[in-house]
Amino acid sequence: MIFFASILVPIMKFLILVYLLINVKYPMGKDKKINKHKLYYMTEVVGPWSMIDVFVVAILAALIHMHNVQIIAGTAATAFALSVFFTLLAAQAFDESLIKENH
Numbered sequence: 001m002i003f004f005a006s007i008l009v010p011i012m013k014f015l016i017l018v019y020l021l022i023n024v025k026y027p028m029g030k031d032k033k034i035n036k037h038k039l040y041y042m043t044e045v046v047g048p049w050s051m052i053d054v055f056v057v058a059i060l061a062a063l064i065h066m067h068n069v070q071i072i073a074g075t076a077a078t079a080f081a082l083s084v085f086f087t088l089l090a091a092q093a094f095d096e097s098l099i100k101e102n103h
Helices: 002-025 036-065 074-093 097-102
Strands: none
Touching: 002 036, 002 074, 002 097, 036 074, 036 097
8 A cells, every 4th residue: 555655656646747748748639548637637636645655654653663663764754755745736737728728
């Protein structure tokens, strides 16, 4: 679950947004196989679920802390937080009306 939420979901969101950006900039004709509105909607719906692993890690850290083990998040926590932040920012910055113009 953590692998899916923290690695696959952000990578898929970035890849979908890159595909949409390239397709908006350089339209490849009318692509009937891929509905671009559904792809964009999918990035919006999946967004909050990418934070589920933060709660899992927090719960595990609290359980481990009960056994006097110290957990240091360090650079990984910062990188993950930046990844989540930039993924949300990229999804919000994308103008969905550009898809409508080229669709």
